[in-house]
Amino acid sequence: MSLLELDDVSVTYRIAEGEVPAVRGVSLTLGSGAALGVAGESGSGKSTLAMALLRLLPRDARVTGRILLDGEDVLTMKWGRLRAVRWAQASIVFQGAQHGLNPVHRIGDQIAEPLLVHNLAKPGEAGKRVAELLEQVGLPAWRARSYPHELSGGQRQRVMIAMALACSPRLIIADEPTTALDVMVQAQVLTLIKELVAEHDISLVMISHDLSVLADVCDRLAVMYAGRVVEQGPSREVFHDPRHPYSQALAAAFPTVGDPASRLAPKGLGGDPPDPMDLPTGCSFHPRCPVALEECPTLDVELWPAGDRRAAACVHVRDHGRDRVQEKA
Amino acid sequence: MTETQAPAEEVTTARRTLLEARDLHVEFASRGRRARAVDGVNLAVGEGEIVALVGESGCGKTTLARTLLGLEKPTSGTVRYGGEPLRYASRALKDYRRQVQLVLQDPMGSLNPRQTVYEAVAEGPRIHGLPDEADVVNNALARAGLRPPERFLLRYPHELSGGQRQRVVIAGALALDPKVLIADEPVASLDASVRGEILALMLRLRDELGLSALVVTHDLGLAWNIADRVAVMYLGRIVESGPVEQVLTAPRHPYTQALLSVLPESPERVVLTGEPPDPTRIPGGCRFHARCQVLASGKAAEAGVDARCRGELLEILPASAGAQAACYYADATG
Numbered sequence: 137m138s139l140l141e142l143d144d145v146s147v148t149y150r151i152a153e154g155e156v157p158a159v160r161g162v163s164l165t166l167g168s169g170a171a172l173g174v175a176g177e178s179g180s181g182k183s184t185l186a187m188a189l190l191r192l193l194p195r196d197a198r199v200t201g202r203i204l205l206d207g208e209d210v211l212t213m214k215w216g217r218l219r220a221v222r223w224a225q226a227s228i229v230f231q232g233a234q235h236g237l238n239p240v241h242r243i244g245d246q247i248a249e250p251l252l253v254h255n256l257a258k259p260g261e262a263g264k265r266v267a268e269l270l271e272q273v274g275l276p277a278w279r280a281r282s283y284p285h286e287l288s289g290g291q292r293q294r295v296m297i298a299m300a301l302a303c304s305p306r307l308i309i310a311d312e313p314t315t316a317l318d319v320m321v322q323a324q325v326l327t328l329i330k331e332l333v334a335e336h337d338i339s340l341v342m343i344s345h346d347l348s349v350l351a352d353v354c355d356r357l358a359v360m361y362a363g364r365v366v367e368q369g370p371s372r373e374v375f376h377d378p379r380h381p382y383s384q385a386l387a388a389a390f391p392t393v394g395d396p397a398s399r400l401a402p403k404g405l406g407g408d409p410p411d412p413m414d415l416p417t418g419c420s421f422h423p424r425c426p427v428a429l430e431e432c433p434t435l436d437v438e439l440w441p442a443g444d445r446r447a448a449a450c451v452h453v454r455d456h457g458r459d460r461v462q463e464k465a
Numbered sequence: 466m467t468e469t470q471a472p473a474e475e476v477t478t479a480r481r482t483l484l485e486a487r488d489l490h491v492e493f494a495s496r497g498r499r500a501r502a503v504d505g506v507n508l509a510v511g512e513g514e515i516v517a518l519v520g521e522s523g524c525g526k527t528t529l530a531r532t533l534l535g536l537e538k539p540t541s542g543t544v545r546y547g548g549e550p551l552r553y554a555s556r557a558l559k560d561y562r563r564q565v566q567l568v569l570q571d572p573m574g575s576l577n578p579r580q581t582v583y584e585a586v587a588e589g590p591r592i593h594g595l596p597d598e599a600d601v602v603n604n605a606l607a608r609a610g611l612r613p614p615e616r617f618l619l620r621y622p623h624e625l626s627g628g629q630r631q632r633v634v635i636a637g638a639l640a641l642d643p644k645v646l647i648a649d650e651p652v653a654s655l656d657a658s659v660r661g662e663i664l665a666l667m668l669r670l671r672d673e674l675g676l677s678a679l680v681v682t683h684d685l686g687l688a689w690n691i692a693d694r695v696a697v698m699y700l701g702r703i704v705e706s707g708p709v710e711q712v713l714t715a716p717r718h719p720y721t722q723a724l725l726s727v728l729p730e731s732p733e734r735v736v737l738t739g740e741p742p743d744p745t746r747i748p749g750g751c752r753f754h755a756r757c758q759v760l761a762s763g764k765a766a767e768a769g770v771d772a773r774c775r776g777e778l779l780e781i782l783p784a785s786a787g788a789q790a791a792c793y794y795a796d797a798t799g
Contacts (some may be wrong), residue, residue: 177657178627178656204767274749289522298690317511318522320724320736320737323727323736324738327736345656347657348731351729351732385657386658389660390657390686390729391686393685393686393728394689394713398689399710400668401690402664402668403660404662404665405658405659405662406661408626409658
């Protein structure tokens with residue numbers, strides 16, 4: 137059985153000016169021990185989706201659909217049950233590690249807090265578990281006595297990961313865990329995340345705008361645009377042979393050093409992400425799409441099959457997706 | 466060795482130097498110690514050339530950029546522009562900053578939220594008393610790709626997308642008709658799809674206006690996308706520099722090799738442990754030796770250079786256009 141299953145999940149923010157549809161009918165599944173990458177730009181709804189998984193959204197957000205964690209719907213859970221699920225079954229690592237830690241508490245106390253709250257350790261024993269956790273994320277045990285400002289950005293992100301691991305969850309949601317980190321530190325943190333997922337049989341949902349990072353860590357990728365999944369499939373295939381024109385633009389945005397095609401030729405996408413309150417008709421991507429057809433502004437797009445375990449929401453995939461698969465076979 | 470010396474043609478392809486750092490040192494007091502943020506740098510930016518200055522946070526790249534802009538005074542060494550040493554009298558600096566302009570990262574932080582686009586772009590021309598302010602602003606916006614400019618003049622930063630805000634910041638720099646842009650992480654805070662557009666704009670400005678640029682970044686993909694030359698900085702020094710194709714496809718310094726190896730898709734990873742060391746405690750010998758994977762693997766000892774790596778200070782690389790690396794092992798093994 138899949139550990140996490142999203143079934144037609146939508147999130148709408150109600151603000152003074154009206155309703156903002158941030159996530160529009162997303163369905164995804166994640167197997168036990170698997171890693172799913174969610175890619176998209178700011179405004180694509182990817183962070184809203186991540187927060188919705190543990191009902192961490194503000195009150196003005198209305199969530200519909202079903203979010204099944206181990207078969208249990210997060211959206212209908214009683215408050216007490218939800219509290220037990222957070223940290224213990226699923227935990228979240230936020231971007232910007234400097235804001236996720238309390239500056240006036242020692243990091244050991246902060247890592248111990250979820251353990252004590254969930255009665256997973258007695259006050260006297262928590263220290264031992266904290267030392268174990270710090271070691272798991274590659275920090276010396278004496279760091280428990282440090283304050284956040286005494287740590288570098290990469291070390292703080294490791295502390296955040298230690299906190300997320302504290303209650304031995306089955307699922308970790310990581311929202312841009314390495315944005316703001318240097319390349320070498322980013323590589324260290326990504327290696328750590330990969331090892332933890334593999335060694336502890338933890339499932340991972342990782343969110344980023346960097347397709348190359350996601351392809352590196354995750355088995356499957358879902359690309360979001362304007363609140364919808366526009367392409368999904370095995371991550372290497374989506375990264376190296378994207379079918380949706382938006383995924384193609386995202387994949388090309390981070391060049392492979394040494395690739396002559398991108399030398400002195402940065403590739404971008406004209407236009408800007410759409411305003412969620414004023415979404416384009418038909419395929420939301422059509423105003424920026426380099427290969428839009430006449431029918432795109434009125435077309436009802438859906439995820440059409442684009443190969444083995446792959447799908448993309450583009451009219452070209454509907455018309456030619458299967459042909460291309462046959463060509464390759 | 467003399468017969469293998471580079472042919473003379475290679476030297477003539479170098480562009481005329483516009484902006485230059487010569488044996489530059491910048492030190493700060495940091496918790497009672499001296500931090501040698503820039504610890505001996507030679508670097509030249511030629512006319513119409515885009516140079517990427519690459520390094521991790523704490524390596525001194527931003528301090529070097531600020532010193533080139535005249536925002537910090539060097540402890541020793543000189544900044545030269547057009548062959549003349551930079552003078553730090555306020556009038557001389559004001560003139561200098563018409564020529565050499567800064568483009569900051571995070572456009573939301575560098576634009577005043579209560580100023581319209583017009584006011585933001587007009588600020589520089591006004592300080593410098595340029596005539597025909599409205600024309601200057603319109604022109605700058607158009608060059609930065611905000612067309613038609615009239616559509617943007619009265620907008621506020623919060624009404625613009627991230628890419629548009631970065632274009633406004635670039636327009637503000639262009640309004641003074643500079644010769645050099647110094648851009649600190651110009652696309653780090655932008656969305657993936659917008660990033661390419663801003664980089665393409667920088668390339669176009671070089672091609673159309675002959676602008677030079679020094680782009681400070683930790684992103685090697687950016688250097689591959691737009692730079693002619695790249696300089697890799699580690700703990701206050703440039704450890705490798707040269708044409709982008711050479712340095713990024715056949716790196717010779719172990720640090721550059723490690724940086725390239727951790728990019729997604731690389732076959733063999735060298736993940737250096739620890740974080741860049743402290744500029745208040747620069748190690749003796751080669752400053753990279755404590756983290757160096759070539760020294761750790763014993764290859765430096767095989768080449769017979771390990772004692773020098775640990776104990777002998779390296780010479781500062783000259784501001785040459787060709788490929789060069791400050792590494793005993795690279796020198797010994799060719």
